[in-house]
Amino acid sequence: MTYQEKKSIVSLISSLLIFAAYCLYRYPQYPEGALDSKEMVHYWGSFVLVLTLVSIAAHIVISIIFNIVFRMTTGEKEPAFADELDKRIDLLAFRNSFAVFVVGFLLAMGSLVIDRPLKVMFIVLIVSGFLSDVTGSLSRLYHYRRGV
Amino acid sequence: MGKALVGNHIRKLRFNRNEMTQQQLADKVGVTRQTIVALEKGNYSPSLELAFRIALAFNLPLEEVFFYGENSEEG
Numbered sequence: 001m002t003y004q005e006k007k008s009i010v011s012l013i014s015s016l017l018i019f020a021a022y023c024l025y026r027y028p029q030y031p032e033g034a035l036d037s038k039e040m041v042h043y044w045g046s047f048v049l050v051l052t053l054v055s056i057a058a059h060i061v062i063s064i065i066f067n068i069v070f071r072m073t074t075g076e077k078e079p080a081f082a083d084e085l086d087k088r089i090d091l092l093a094f095r096n097s098f099a100v101f102v103v104g105f106l107l108a109m110g111s112l113v114i115d116r117p118l119k120v121m122f123i124v125l126i127v128s129g130f131l132s133d134v135t136g137s138l139s140r141l142y143h144y145r146r147g148v
Numbered sequence: 149m150g151k152a153l154v155g156n157h158i159r160k161l162r163f164n165r166n167e168m169t170q171q172q173l174a175d176k177v178g179v180t181r182q183t184i185v186a187l188e189k190g191n192y193s194p195s196l197e198l199a200f201r202i203a204l205a206f207n208l209p210l211e212e213v214f215f216y217g218e219n220s221e222e223g
Contacts, residue, residue: 002182002185003182004182079180079181079182081180083178083179083180083183084179084183084194084195084198085179085180085182085183085186085192086180086182086183144182146191147186147189147190147191147192148191148192
């Protein structure tokens, strides 16, 4: 298995773990009984903001650890640059990831149109963000294994 | 994703050039080894620029390194 394939798998697993761990951590803090209140909007706002920052930081740390482990186990250095194949696969992964997020965004807006609680809109939005991240990693893995 | 329509003789040419490694060829043409692997497996059609750089690395005209369609690699 090549560096890029391993990296895609590590990215996929870390996304799943970060999201699951963060949701488990934040779930008990949900302001019960505060239906569509200011407190609830504040909760969801901080949920999204902190999740974004935590994800970025965790991905950077995991990527550094992965590179160190890769060097130690294979004796090879990781590729120092992205060539035309990497860029093309990145574009395809971004396209798929973006498409998933747009569908999720439209569903989230749809939930407001059919008078669902604000909570539903935020949950759909957060889940679509997570799924778009997973789709990006899966697309990368697929194209590195099967070609473009 | 199907096989690329642009085939090549890169593997054969590497072995005819003192068993040049994939990494050596990759360094020569400015891509990663993964890209050479994908090209040899027929999983990727290179850009015109990369195709020319690979042909130049072997000192051969483009059509002796790459072919279009079902022409299978012999040898």
